[in-house]
Amino acid sequence: KAKNSIEKEIEFFSKHMEKEVVMNVQMEDALKKALKNQEFFLMFQPQYKTDGKHLRGFEVLLRWHSSELGTVSPAKFIPEAEKTGLIKEIGEWVIRKAIKRFNDLEKYFDKKLVLSINISVVQLTEPGFLEQVKDIIDSEGLNGFRLEFEITESHFISDQEHVIDVLYKLKDLGINIALDDFGTGYASLSHLQHIPLDILKIDKSFIDLIANNSNKEKMMVVPLIEMSHQWGIEVVAEGVETIDQLHYLEDHNCDYLQGFLFNKPLTEAQIIESF
Numbered sequence: 151k152a153k154n155s156i157e158k159e160i161e162f163f164s165k166h167m168e169k170e171v172v173m174n175v176q177m178e179d180a181l182k183k184a185l186k187n188q189e190f191f192l193m194f195q196p197q198y199k200t201d202g203k204h205l206r207g208f209e210v211l212l213r214w215h216s217s218e219l220g221t222v223s224p225a226k227f228i229p230e231a232e233k234t235g236l237i238k239e240i241g242e243w244v245i246r247k248a249i250k251r252f253n254d255l256e257k258y259f260d261k262k263l264v265l266s267i268n269i270s271v272v273q274l275t276e277p278g279f280l281e282q283v284k285d286i287i288d289s290e291g292l293n294g295f296r297l298e299f300e301i302t303e304s305h306f307i308s309d310q311e312h313v314i315d316v317l318y319k320l321k322d323l324g325i326n327i328a329l330d331d332f333g334t335g336y337a338s339l340s341h342l343q344h345i346p347l348d349i350l351k352i353d354k355s356f357i358d359l360i361a362n363n364s365n366k367e368k369m370m371v372v373p374l375i376e377m378s379h380q381w382g383i384e385v386v387a388e389g390v391e392t393i394d395q396l397h398y399l400e401d402h403n404c405d406y407l408q409g410f411l412f413n414k415p416l417t418e419a420q421i422i423e424s425f
């Protein structure tokens with residue numbers, strides 16, 4: 151007898167869910183080995199002033215070539231690392247490694263740049279995180295660059311007060327705070343007044359709208375930029391891919407740009423070659 155559609159659907163979902171569970175167990179195992187086996191490395195994506203000429207600094211992006219799973223994107227493995235708590239160790243590795251690398255790279259530039267590191271809220275709320283950061287800075291030093299931490303917007307809803315307290319303490323250490331992926335989560339503009347922010351990163355999904363012909367959609371970014379400026383916050387546009395986007399953002403006083411129009415994430419060798 152032919153299966154009815156509900157039975158077929160159930161079969162479909164259970165197969166896929168099984169696969170998903172197996173994948174997660176494999177990934178957890180593989181992630182545990184990744185640090186030990188040195189399967190992680192870092193890439194750096196340049197950020198520019200909106201004139202497109204002056205370099206502001208670099209965002210650090212983590213990469214993983216797993217011996218078992220091949221190349222896995224951070225969008226996939228970071229959430230897994232967060233769920234399993236492995237993000238604590240991985241995140242610490244990223245901060246230390248990025249600072250070490252930049253202490254070497256800094257000599258290739260003639261001005262003080264910003265090194266921007268993505269930090270998971272799981273790390274941020276971990277007891278001992280501030281001490282960890284302090285220890286890394288004390289032991290590695292910061293040779294002529296400024297550290298910035300990017301925190302994803304959607305993470306702010308949970309335990310806001312504690313998160314904000316940690317952010318103030320990071321600022322006391324001289325670290326810039328950037329709100330990442332703005333527009334994708336729940337933080338509204340009015341939230342921004344309560345967070346000690348230096349930088350707002352407007353998510354690529356908003357920047358993509360600029361390519362649309364519809365004027366209304368294009369205009370979405372304008373109040374974000376204006377409101378940020380009124381609060382003394384500078385704005386980075388993420389995922390800039392076209393000249394039209396560049397010109398629109400220039401016309402509306404966006405401060406900094408990052409995206410494939412300028413560079414994809416680069417290796418250290420590529421940085422030394424290109425700058």
Ligand code: C2E
Nearest residue numbers: 211212224225228244268269270389390391408409410411
């Ligand atoms: P994110 O912090 O918003 O980083 C920007 C992402 O957009 C990066 O993807 C970057 O390669 C990509 N991108 C930049 N410009 C363009 C563009 O013009 N077009 C397109 N299509 N994409 C562009 P990536 O490296 O795959 O990272 C994905 C996410 O994974 C990051 O989003 C961040 O949330 C997370 N992530 C990456 N590295 C780390 C890390 O060290 N720690 C933590 N906690 N999260 C990280």
Ligand code: MG
Nearest residue numbers: 209268300330
């Ligand atoms: Mg980021």
Ligand code: MG
Nearest residue numbers: 330331351388
């Ligand atoms: Mg982002």
Ligand code: MG
Nearest residue numbers: 331353354388
């Ligand atoms: Mg983003």
